[in-house]
Amino acid sequence: MEITNVNEYEAIAKQKLPKMAYDYYASGAEDQWTLAENRNAFSRILFRPRILIDVTNIDMTTTVLGFKISMPIMIAPTAFQKMAHPEGEYATARAASAAGTIMTLSSWATSSVEEVASTGPGIRFFQLYVYKDRNVVAQLVRRAERAGFKAIALTNFEGLDLGKMDQANDSGLASYVAGQIDRSLSWKDVKWLQTITSLPILVKGVLTAEDARLAVQHGAAGIIVSNHGARQLDYVPATIMALEEVVKAAQGRIPVFLDGGVRRGTDVFKALALGASGVFIGRPVVFSLAAEGETGVKKVLQMMREEFELTMALSGCRSLKEISRNHIVADWDAS
Ligand code: FNR
Numbered sequence: 555m556e557i558t559n560v561n562e563y564e565a566i567a568k569q570k571l572p573k574m575a576y577d578y579y580a581s582g583a584e585d586q587w588t589l590a591e592n593r594n595a596f597s598r599i600l601f602r603p604r605i606l607i608d609v610t611n612i613d614m615t616t617t618v619l620g621f622k623i624s625m626p627i628m629i630a631p632t633a634f635q636k637m638a639h640p641e642g643e644y645a646t647a648r649a650a651s652a653a654g655t656i657m658t659l660s661s662w663a664t665s666s667v668e669e670v671a672s673t674g675p676g677i678r679f680f681q682l683y684v685y686k687d688r689n690v691v692a693q694l695v696r697r698a699e700r701a702g703f704k705a706i707a708l709t710n711f712e713g714l715d716l717g718k719m720d721q722a723n724d725s726g727l728a729s730y731v732a733g734q735i736d737r738s739l740s741w742k743d744v745k746w747l748q749t750i751t752s753l754p755i756l757v758k759g760v761l762t763a764e765d766a767r768l769a770v771q772h773g774a775a776g777i778i779v780s781n782h783g784a785r786q787l788d789y790v791p792a793t794i795m796a797l798e799e800v801v802k803a804a805q806g807r808i809p810v811f812l813d814g815g816v817r818r819g820t821d822v823f824k825a826l827a828l829g830a831s832g833v834f835i836g837r838p839v840v841f842s843l844a845a846e847g848e849t850g851v852k853k854v855l856q857m858m859r860e861e862f863e864l865t866m867a868l869s870g871c872r873s874l875k876e877i878s879r880n881h882i883v884a885d886w887d888a889s
Pocket of ligand 1: 578579580592630631632633660661662681709758780781782783784785813814815816834835836837838840
């Protein structure tokens with residue numbers, strides 16, 4: 555299939571998937587203001603490229619929590635991937651390994667941690683929802699650890715996801731699971747998690763300096779600036795607009811990552827210029843999975859890699875370290 559950029563997969567997925575499934579993957583909360591904003595905000599940042607720099611060799615490799623990966627583009631957790639394609643998370647895991655990058659498996663994956671591990675070697679993180687029954691949580695974390703997962707990405711309770719799922723399959727199971735999520739989850743549970751696992755904990759969903767400081771104080775190994783693909787609280791800012799505040803508050807003590815609306819190599823560059831150590835992509839994975847399975851996810855990662863490499867070259871950056879705030883100007887910067 556001739557695809558020239560990641561966004562094209564959405565239209566193909568829309569044609570192929572049952573309407574309910576497509577709506578589940580594509581939609582955002584309520585008015586979907588934040589959903590549009592996650593993309594639009596990237597266009598408020600322009601480049602200040604540097605010229606006449608020898609860019610024969612571009613190094614996109616980086617290290618995340620001590621693990622070397624081929625590029626700063628990773629896979630965000632998205633639930634129910636088998637609804638997109640029969641191979642679901644297996645295909646995603648294989649594509650991530652082939653690309654030399656990290657896959658994050660959702661707590662609501664349609665494949666278990668053991669099944670994903672069985673696809674072969676790869677660096678994988680496990681996204682965790684915390685249930686009222688902490689024994690269940692402890693068991694899940696232990697299983698992820700045993701299956702070779704390298705970090706936990708902790709997500710606060712979800713908003714839209716399971717309600718939509720019940721509309722899609724009418725079983726009521728999703729609402730039952732949602733009901734088991736513990737809304738009393740708090741920062742002290744980040745400490746509790748550290749008592750049950752030695753895996754590093756990434757706090758996903760930080761949008762403010764206040765929470766960035768709390769994440770550092772509570773021993774998080776990293777922060778993911780995320781509005782969960784605009785599927786929770788509508789009218790939160792685009793993640794790319796919240797990023798700099800969070801980066802400043804983290805003071806370089808822990809790495810800050812970003813997800814939300816990343817569709818182009820230029821988006822990746824902008825996030826890194828604003829201080830992110832890497833980005834995660836969500837919907838491009840499910841849409842490409844729906845369109846072409848493993849091949850589609852591989853193509854998405856390859857296209858993002860090529861676009862990002864070209865952006866680095868055309869900006870005059872040979873390594874990620876060379877990408878700086880001076881390489882961009884945002885429309886919120888004082889002139
Ligand atoms: C998600 N996301 C998500 N996050 C999470 O922590 N656990 C989950 O199970 C899910 N499930 C999920 C399903 C679907 C269909 C989508 C689109 C998203 C949020 C996800 O991890 C990530 O934050 C966003 O998808 C990033 O935004 P983009 O790349 O989709 O714009």
